[in-house]
Amino acid sequence: MAKAGKKVEQITSRDVDFAQWYTDVVKKAELIGYTSVKGCTVLKPAGFAIWERMKEELDRRFKATGVQNVYLPMFIPENLLQKEKDHVEGFAPEVAWVTHGGENELTERMCVRPTSETLFCDLYSKDIHSFRDLPRLYNQWCSVVRWEKTTRPFLRSREFLWQEGHTAHATAEEAEERTVMMLNVYADFCKEVLAIPVIKGRKSEKEKFAGAEATYTIESLMHDGKALQSGTSHNFGDGFARAYDIQYTDKNNQLQYVHQTSWGFTTRMVGAIIMVHGDDDGLVLPPKVAPTQVAVIPIRMQQEEVMEACGQIRDELVAAGIRTLVDDSDKSPGWKFAEHEMRGVPIRLELGPKDLEKKQVVLVRRDTGEKIPAPIDGIAGTITKMLADIHDSMYARAKEHLEKHVTTVKTYDEFKDAAENKPGFIKAHWCGCQECEDAVKEDTTATLRCIPFEGGEPEEGAVCVYCGKPAKYNAYWGKAY
Amino acid sequence: MAKAGKKVEQITSRDVDFAQWYTDVVKKAELIGYTSVKGCTVLKPAGFAIWERMKEELDRRFKATGVQNVYLPMFIPENLLQKEKDHVEGFAPEVAWVTHGGENELTERMCVRPTSETLFCDLYSKDIHSFRDLPRLYNQWCSVVRWEKTTRPFLRSREFLWQEGHTAHATAEEAEERTVMMLNVYADFCKEVLAIPVIKGRKSEKEKFAGAEATYTIESLMHDGKALQSGTSHNFGDGFARAYDIQYTDKNNQLQYVHQTSWGFTTRMVGAIIMVHGDDDGLVLPPKVAPTQVAVIPIRMQQEEVMEACGQIRDELVAAGIRTLVDDSDKSPGWKFAEHEMRGVPIRLELGPKDLEKKQVVLVRRDTGEKIPAPIDGIAGTITKMLADIHDSMYARAKEHLEKHVTTVKTYDEFKDAAENKPGFIKAHWCGCQECEDAVKEDTTATLRCIPFEGGEPEEGAVCVYCGKPAKYNAYWGKAY
Numbered sequence: 001m002a003k004a005g006k007k008v009e010q011i012t013s014r015d016v017d018f019a020q021w022y023t024d025v026v027k028k029a030e031l032i033g034y035t036s037v038k039g040c041t042v043l044k045p046a047g048f049a050i051w052e053r054m055k056e057e058l059d060r061r062f063k064a065t066g067v068q069n070v071y072l073p074m075f076i077p078e079n080l081l082q083k084e085k086d087h088v089e090g091f092a093p094e095v096a097w098v099t100h101g102g103e104n105e106l107t108e109r110m111c112v113r114p115t116s117e118t119l120f121c122d123l124y125s126k127d128i129h130s131f132r133d134l135p136r137l138y139n140q141w142c143s144v145v146r147w148e149k150t151t152r153p154f155l156r157s158r159e160f161l162w163q164e165g166h167t168a169h170a171t172a173e174e175a176e177e178r179t180v181m182m183l184n185v186y187a188d189f190c191k192e193v194l195a196i197p198v199i200k201g202r203k204s205e206k207e208k209f210a211g212a213e214a215t216y217t218i219e220s221l222m223h224d225g226k227a228l229q230s231g232t233s234h235n236f237g238d239g240f241a242r243a244y245d246i247q248y249t250d251k252n253n254q255l256q257y258v259h260q261t262s263w264g265f266t267t268r269m270v271g272a273i274i275m276v277h278g279d280d281d282g283l284v285l286p287p288k289v290a291p292t293q294v295a296v297i298p299i300r301m302q303q304e305e306v307m308e309a310c311g312q313i314r315d316e317l318v319a320a321g322i323r324t325l326v327d328d329s330d331k332s333p334g335w336k337f338a339e340h341e342m343r344g345v346p347i348r349l350e351l352g353p354k355d356l357e358k359k360q361v362v363l364v365r366r367d368t369g370e371k372i373p374a375p376i377d378g379i380a381g382t383i384t385k386m387l388a389d390i391h392d393s394m395y396a397r398a399k400e401h402l403e404k405h406v407t408t409v410k411t412y413d414e415f416k417d418a419a420e421n422k423p424g425f426i427k428a429h430w431c432g433c434q435e436c437e438d439a440v441k442e443d444t445t446a447t448l449r450c451i452p453f454e455g456g457e458p459e460e461g462a463v464c465v466y467c468g469k470p471a472k473y474n475a476y477w478g479k480a481y
Numbered sequence: 482m483a484k485a486g487k488k489v490e491q492i493t494s495r496d497v498d499f500a501q502w503y504t505d506v507v508k509k510a511e512l513i514g515y516t517s518v519k520g521c522t523v524l525k526p527a528g529f530a531i532w533e534r535m536k537e538e539l540d541r542r543f544k545a546t547g548v549q550n551v552y553l554p555m556f557i558p559e560n561l562l563q564k565e566k567d568h569v570e571g572f573a574p575e576v577a578w579v580t581h582g583g584e585n586e587l588t589e590r591m592c593v594r595p596t597s598e599t600l601f602c603d604l605y606s607k608d609i610h611s612f613r614d615l616p617r618l619y620n621q622w623c624s625v626v627r628w629e630k631t632t633r634p635f636l637r638s639r640e641f642l643w644q645e646g647h648t649a650h651a652t653a654e655e656a657e658e659r660t661v662m663m664l665n666v667y668a669d670f671c672k673e674v675l676a677i678p679v680i681k682g683r684k685s686e687k688e689k690f691a692g693a694e695a696t697y698t699i700e701s702l703m704h705d706g707k708a709l710q711s712g713t714s715h716n717f718g719d720g721f722a723r724a725y726d727i728q729y730t731d732k733n734n735q736l737q738y739v740h741q742t743s744w745g746f747t748t749r750m751v752g753a754i755i756m757v758h759g760d761d762d763g764l765v766l767p768p769k770v771a772p773t774q775v776a777v778i779p780i781r782m783q784q785e786e787v788m789e790a791c792g793q794i795r796d797e798l799v800a801a802g803i804r805t806l807v808d809d810s811d812k813s814p815g816w817k818f819a820e821h822e823m824r825g826v827p828i829r830l831e832l833g834p835k836d837l838e839k840k841q842v843v844l845v846r847r848d849t850g851e852k853i854p855a856p857i858d859g860i861a862g863t864i865t866k867m868l869a870d871i872h873d874s875m876y877a878r879a880k881e882h883l884e885k886h887v888t889t890v891k892t893y894d895e896f897k898d899a900a901e902n903k904p905g906f907i908k909a910h911w912c913g914c915q916e917c918e919d920a921v922k923e924d925t926t927a928t929l930r931c932i933p934f935e936g937g938e939p940e941e942g943a944v945c946v947y948c949g950k951p952a953k954y955n956a957y958w959g960k961a962y
Contacts, residue, residue, distance in 0.1 A: 033604055036561065037591065040554035042604055045619070048551050070529050073521035073640050074555075074593075074624060075577075080517065096556075097581040098593065101628035101639075102574050110518065112555075112579065112593070123514055123523055138526070143555060143623075147582035158582075159554050 011342075013280050018224040023153070025274055029283045029343050032153045039151030039158030043267070046343060047154075049291035050270050051161060055141060057193050057288070058163065058265060061185050067137045067165060072119045074142070075110040080118050084243040087117060090210020094146045096158075112145040117211065117236075117262060120166035121244035128258060130249050131170055135178075139165040154271030155228075155481050162266035168246065168258040172237065175259035179235040182263040183216045186231035194269065195286040195394040196220050196276050197402050198230055199425070199476055201450030206434050209262075213237040219449045219476065221402045222275035225423020227449050227478040230272060233263035271481075276398050277367075283344030284366055286394055287387040294383060295340040296326040299333050299352030310351055313361070313379055320380035322387070341366060346390050347383060367394055406476075415465050415477075419444035425478045429471035431464035440466055440477065449476040492823075494761050499705040504634070506755055510764045510824050513634045520632030520639030524748070527824060528635075530772035531751050532642060536622060538674050538769070539644065539746060542666050548618045548646060553600045555623070556591040561599050565724040568598060571691020575627045577639075593626040598692065598717075598743060601647035602725035609739060611730050612651055616659070620646040635752030636709075636962050643747035649727065649739040653718065656740035660716040663744040664697045667712035675750065676767040676876040677701050677757050678883050679711055680906075680957055682931030687915050690743075694718040700930045700957065702883045703756035706904020708930050708959040711753060714744035752962075757879050758848075764825030765847055767875055768868040775864060776821040777807040780814050780833025791832055794842070794860055801861035803868070822847060827871050828864060848875050887957075896946050896958075900925035906959045910952035912945035921947055921958065930957040 011024035026032045031047030043051065059069070075098060082088045095111035113119065124136060141163045148156055165182060169175040183200060190196040198218035208215035212234040220230045241247070241257035250256050277284040287293055294317055298310045310326045317324040327336050333350070340348055348364040355361055361379065363372045367390050374382045405424025409415045418426045426446060430436060437448050450456075451473045458471035492505035507513045512528030524532065540550070556579060563569045576592035594600065605617060622644045629637055646663060650656045664681060671677040679699035689696035693715040701711045722728070722738035731737050758765040768774055775798055779791045791807045798805040808817050814831070821829055829845040836842055842860065844853045848871050855863045886905025890896045899907045907927060911917060918929050932954045939952035 033607065035554055035600070035603065036558055037554060037556050040556055042554070042600075043552040045549035045551055049549070051552075052550060068526035068530070069533060070526055071524040071532075071624075071642060073516055073518060073523070074626075075518050075521055075640070077517055094583045096579045096583075098577045099580045100578040102576065119516070119523075122516065126514065143552075145555075159556070161552060 011280070011282060014223060014278075021278075021280075022271075022275060025278055025282050025342075026153045031270070031274075031283075037158070039148060039156075041153055041157060043161070046291065047270060050273065050285070050289050051267055053289040053291065054193070054269065055163070058185075058189055059141070061189060062139055062163075062165065065137070065181060065185065067139045070138045070140055071142065072113075072116055072123065072140060074113050076113055076116075076118055077108050077110050079108065080122060081111060083118065083121075084211050084240055087211035087240075091115065091146075094148060096145050096147050113142075114144055114146045115262075115264070116140070116142075116144075116164055117166065117240060118244075120262075121240050121246060121260075124168050124258065124260075125244050125246045128168060128246055128248050131251055134168060134170045134248060134258065135174065136168040137165070137178075138167065139163055152271075152481075154274070155268050157267075160267050162264050165261070165263045167261045168241075169260070170248070170250070170256070170258065172259045175235055175237070175261050179214070179216060179233045179261045179263070182261070183218060183231070183233040186233070186263070186265055187218050189265075190218060190220065190230060190269075191395060193286065193288045194273055194276075195288075195391050195398060196230070196272060197395065197399040199402075199450060199452055200454075201452035201456060201476065203232075203450060204434070204437055204448045204475075206437055207448060209234045211236065211239060213239065217450050219425075219478075220272055220276065221405055221424060221478075222272070222481070223278070223401070224275070225405050225479075227425065227476075227480040228268070228272050228275070229449075229480065230269060231263070231265045234261060236260040236262065268481075277394055278344070281338075282342035284394070285344035285346060287346045287391050290344065290346050291323060292325050292340075292343075292345050293322050293387060294324040294347045294349055295336075295345045296324060296349045296351065297333055297336050297340070298326065298328065299350060299355075301328060303353055305356060306351060306353060309356055309376070313349065313351070313376065316380050317383060320384060322380065322383055337364075346387060349383075365390060367397075409465060412465055415440070415446075416444055419446045419477075419479070425449065425476045427474065428465040428477055429458055429462040430473050430475050431467055431469045432472035433467075436464055436466035446477045446479050449478050449480065451475045492761070492763060495704060495759075502759075502761075503752075503755060506759055506763050506823075507634045512751070512755075512764075518639070520629060520637075522634055522638055524642070527772065528751060531754065531766070531770050532748050534770040534772065535674070535750065536644070539666075539670055540622070542670060543620055543644075543646065546618070546662060546666065548620045551619045551621055552623065553594075553597055553604065553621060555594050557594055557597075557599055558589050558591050560589065561603060562592060564599065564602075565692050565721055568692035568721075572596065572627075575629060577626050577628050594623075595625055595627045596743075596745070597621070597623075597625075597645055598647065598721060599725075601743075602721050602727060602741075605649050605739065605741075606725050606727045609649060609727055609729050612732055615649060615651045615729060615739065616655065617649040618646070618659075619648065620644055633752075633962075635755070636749050638748075641748050643745050646742070646744045648742045649722075650741070651729070651731070651737070651739065653740045656716055656718070656742050660695070660697060660714045660742045660744070663742070664699060664712070664714040667714070667744070667746055668699050670746075671699060671701065671711060671750075672876060674767065674769045675754060675757075676769075676872050676879060677711070677753060678876065678880040680883075680931060680933055681935075682933040682937060682957065684713075684931060685915070685918055685929045685956075687918055688929060690715045692717065692720060694720065698931050700906075700959075701753055701757065702886055702905060702959075703753070703962070704759070704882070705756070706886055706960075708906065708957075708961040709749070709753050709756070710930075710961065711750060712744070712746045715742060717741040717743065749962075758875055759825070762819075763823035765875070766825035766827060768827045768872050771825065771827050772804060773806050773821075773824075773826050774803050774868060775805040775828045775830055776817075776826045777805060777830045777832065778814055778817050778821075779807065779809065780831060780836075782809060784834055786837060787832060787834060790837055790857070794830065794832070794857065797861050798864060801865060803861065803864055818845075827868060830864075846871060848878075890946060893946055896921070896927075897925055900927045900958075900960070906930065906957045909946040909956065909958055910939055910943040911954050911956045912948055912950045913953035914948075917945055917947035927958045927960050930959050930961065932956045 514523035
């Protein structure tokens with residue numbers, strides 16, 4: 001039943017149909033618009049602004065580690081794509097091909113980048129000559145295209161926005177250090193900015209990036225118990241360097257191949273924000289990426305002193321660096337409450353004549369629904385603290401949810417039962433061979449999410465959950481988006 | 482002859498071969514890298530960082546006028562492109578076509594956006610219903626593709642970065658107001674951030690944007706006397722609204738077509754910075770977009786107290802918001818001087834043991850070459866002021882150059898002589914008919930750059946420079962990039 005003052009169009013409850021709830025939120029919070037090209041969506045202002053905040057903060061963190069931004073072309077000539085065998089096999093089936101420029105057929109067709117390893121390698125092979133040219137720590141923010149069959153807003157689009165970092169180093173050790181460093185940047189960002197806890201670990205050979213020696217991943221858990229690969233960092237060793245001939249002269253005047261990494265983070269994480277934090281009233285945005293952090297709702301807009309006080313409070317909050325708007329549209333307060341709830345604004349500030357008499361406002365937390373009266377005097381400080389509290393409690397709640405949804409199993413029957421009946425990660429030992437991994441996926445649709453950095457070693461005497469041979473790893477498995 | 486301490490590889494002098502000078506600067510300042518796809522270049526860190534600064538500052542100015550950022554797909558289905566007749570005629574000959582997704586041929590081919598009017602119209606036709614939905618003030622930062630035959634770094638690329646603003650309004654007046662507002666944003670930005678003076682005006686029917694009712698432009702003048710169209714703002718009237726059926730219900734419950742605008746600014750302006758401000762030693766960057774504003778060069782790096790002082794000064798400058806680096810690479814000071822000159826760093830700060838004794842540094846202005854000793858005490862204030870002075874004098878010099886390179890002519894012989902022998906703008910009266918405009922272009926390769934907002938009215942009794950009929954306008958003409 002609709003609560004009094006809710007928006008007329010309700011969204012589906014999460015427990016009734018999680019997928020439909022997700023679609024409803026994406027649409028009704030006006031994050032996404034559909035176009036006539038399947039899987040190519042519009043990021044509307046409310047959706048794009050979240051990405052913009054994420055981008056700004058990630059970019060700052062990259063630069064603090066010495067990364068420089070560049071921009072490479074979107075087109076990759078077919079022969080360039082084909083130089084690294086595993087890589088082309090991984091990507092060629094799902095690229096979009098440009099065959100004509102203007103009225104002429106191209107002599108060689110080009111694909112729209114699905115990722116830009118090949119272009120960065122081409123650049124590095126021209127620009128790197130000496131040890132003095134290393135390391136190269138480049139990153140670009142752009143869109144990429146993967147012609148997928150099944151698509152879903154934010155989570156799987158044919159075109160999506162991301163950043164891709166590509167680095168070249170003198171030694172294998174340096175490349176490994178950078179690979180882990182960037183995974184940690186992602187994990188810290190998820191915790192400190194998105195309030196999303198993640199599990200850090202390594203992908204299996206089967207799940208690693210096409211052309212990589214090792215792929216590290218952060219995995220998060222959605223409210224429905226499905227996993228989401230949330231950011232990956234790849235160590236290429238010197239594989240691409242050999243395929244693309246990227247050599248430098250070392251201090252002893254010897255030719256050496258460089259060692260490379262790449263790492264990426266995408267708009268799918270807007271989807272993660274929705275699915276980790278959202279509730280039946282809509283979006284719940286982590287304060288640090290919320291385009292609007294405080295929505296001021298005047299009660300009795302016709303009273304001049306109410307509007308004046310709202311304006312003063314907004315100015316004070318904005319001056320304190322808090323993203324604030326006064327909703328002076330001609331809708332009822334109840335309608336506005338529901339609308340800003342739907343959009344996930346962390347704090348609603350209500351102010352009417354009675355509040356004004358008491359020199360106070362009413363603050364309503366989006367994450368808990370709590371209504372907290374607060375004096376107007378010192379309001380910016382009160383709200384700054386509350387935003388920090390909201391972040392912390394959103395993170396704590398998500399962490400508790402993740403921890404409650406890890407089922408540790410010993411036998412394959414337990415594994416199958418968990419896969420069938422217990423949403424969340426399954427922690428199970430594994431021998432390390434792909435046959436077992438394939439069989440588990442075939443039986444249960446669960447995939448090996450990662451071998452965690454912490455707790456990935458097998459327990460003493462443990463055996464593979466599938467084949468019973470001695471275990472090499474203690475891994476996280478799960479059904480994933 | 483090479484100056485002492487200059488880089489070994491000299492760049493061509495501007496007076497000897499301006500085009501070669503431009504290419505040399507672009508390459509040696511490491512702004513651009515070439516790829517195997519003609520006209521698709523790499524924006525290297527030094528080049529991209531300039532654009533990043535421009536983007537940041539423009540974006541702030543857009544948002545201050547109420548603009549919101551969005552992201553629309555890069556693909557436009559052929560049928561969508563074809564809805565507005567003039568528009569498709571203008572762009573279809575130079576688009577890149579995608580015909581295959583993965584291994585399948587598409588049922589309808591798509592072009593990579595050459596500009597996104599059609600996509601914004603499609604979005605607006607779905608989202609705009611009532612006067613309450615207006616205005617819509619959307620902008621996106623993205624890359625676009627135009628399959629041009631002749632290409633040149635920054636100035637004309639097959640793929641380039643830009644922003645495109647697209648707005649929808651209830652009335653023609655509001656649309657016109659927005660069109661002019663955004664042109665003024667561009668003009669102010671050029672003056673206040675790029676130190677580039679511009680002429681504001683209107684394009685002729687022949688030169689206006691495909692599908693627009695009116696195109697406004699800012700035109701700047703390069704050092705060689707050629708014009709560069711530097712930003713455009715278009716008023717579409719209700720033409721696109723009729724073609725794409727974008728209607729809203731007004732306050733009287735009547736259906737009305739919206740009125741639209743679009744406006745764009747591109748990476749070609751990095752080229753303008755090079756060609757307006759650069760000199761025979763390389764790039765000269767306006768301080769506000771210079772990725773590095775101060776390069777600190779230690780003299781005698783082996784002396785610890787020198788390096789310490791350099792570090793302290795850098796910290797002080799960075800704390801004051803000045804982008805500063807200490808060049809502690811193992812090159813000679815002379816080499817470093819030339820390198821940072823080439824890269825256009827506005828101020829070089831030299832610090833050696835003798836300076837340290839005197840508690841001073843030597844500041845060298847890139848724009849004038851002046852060497853100015855300055856006390857270490859209060860250095861951040863001194864440099865902040867100097868950066869502002871550099872900006873002002875770069876603007877003043879460019880403005881003087883522009884004003885000195887306008888030739889006012891009465892007769893067609895004078896026009897032809899100016900076009901042949903006097904680099905710069907030609908100011909000449911025009912009857913307003915396209916035949917004259919075509920003939921002038923055919924004879925001289927000069928095009929009508931704009932009918933200026935100020936001084937575009939004909940003088941009393943003036944006649945068209947070509948046909949001798951009464952003049953309607955007093956226009957700027959010129960050869961252009």
